Amino acid sequence: MQQDKRLFRHIVLMGPPGAGKGTQASILVEKVGLKTFSTGQLLRDEAATGSKLGKKIASIIDGGNMLPSRMLMKIVGKELEKPLYREGYVLDGVPRKIAQAKALDKIFASRAFKKYDMAIDLVIYLQVPDEYVIERIIGRSQCAKCGTMYHDKFKPTQVFGICDHCGGKEFTRRADDNYEAIMTRLKLFRLETAPIIPYYEKKGLLVCVDGTGPIDVVSEKIRKVVGY
Numbered sequence: 502m503q504q505d506k507r508l509f510r511h512i513v514l515m516g517p518p519g520a521g522k523g524t525q526a527s528i529l530v531e532k533v534g535l536k537t538f539s540t541g542q543l544l545r546d547e548a549a550t551g552s553k554l555g556k557k558i559a560s561i562i563d564g565g566n567m568l569p570s571r572m573l574m575k576i577v578g579k580e581l582e583k584p585l586y587r588e589g590y591v592l593d594g595v596p597r598k599i600a601q602a603k604a605l606d607k608i609f610a611s612r613a614f615k616k617y618d619m620a621i622d623l624v625i626y627l628q629v630p631d632e633y634v635i636e637r638i639i640g641r642s643q644c645a646k647c648g649t650m651y652h653d654k655f656k657p658t659q660v661f662g663i664c665d666h667c668g669g670k671e672f673t674r675r676a677d678d679n680y681e682a683i684m685t686r687l688k689l690f691r692l693e694t695a696p697i698i699p700y701y702e703k704k705g706l707l708v709c710v711d712g713t714g715p716i717d718v719v720s721e722k723i724r725k726v727v728g729y
């Protein structure tokens with residue numbers, strides 16, 4: 502991809518679980534004013550409306566299953582139609598499958614979007630090796646009182662066992678932050694999500710960024726690519 506002086510505003514952040522996509526997306530939101538959404542939250546919101554679609558969604562997610570791509574993309578498309586996304590967006594939980602990537606292209610090419618020129622203009626792939634993902638996820642903990650995130654190795658509390666922020670002494674860990682669950686997520690990523698990478702590469706949209714190292718080092722690399 503040519504590195505010109507333009508600022509990219511229609512961005513997809515990709516990478517394996519634990520690559521830091523969410524963190525980097527929120528930095529882009531803060532620094533560039535891009536808008537984003539959590540697909541999980543969208544689904545929970547739609548389910549809470551009690552609409553026909555919402556009820557269907559609730560029955561699928563309550564059963565611990567993934568929503569079919571067609572249904573998911575319908576909701577994502579509806580969200581992206583909101584005027585707030587016209588000035589720019591960063592997506593970090595979608596697309597997860599090639600069918601979703603193709604559906605996104607169709608959405609942005611559709612009549613509702615065409616005049617706003619919202620097509621994806623940059624896909625950043627955060628590259629991190631598996632060992633790194635495992636190490637990063639397994640060490641995660643969160644203050645039970647104030648929600649501050651910690652990591653045993655990368656971001657420990659200043660005083661052992663005491664939250665820097667609120668002095669809390671209780672910490673929680675996500676049940677799926679264990680070795681087996683992480684391996685399953687990595688396998689799923691390789692099987693379903695990784696095939697999207699060549700799809701975007703062929704379109705000339707892909708830039709790979711080394712996602713290892715401290716958050717500010719990675720965000721600086723992303724800053725250069727995005728051009729802000």
Ligand SMILES: [Zn+2]
Nearest residue numbers: 644647664667
């Ligand atoms: Zn705390």
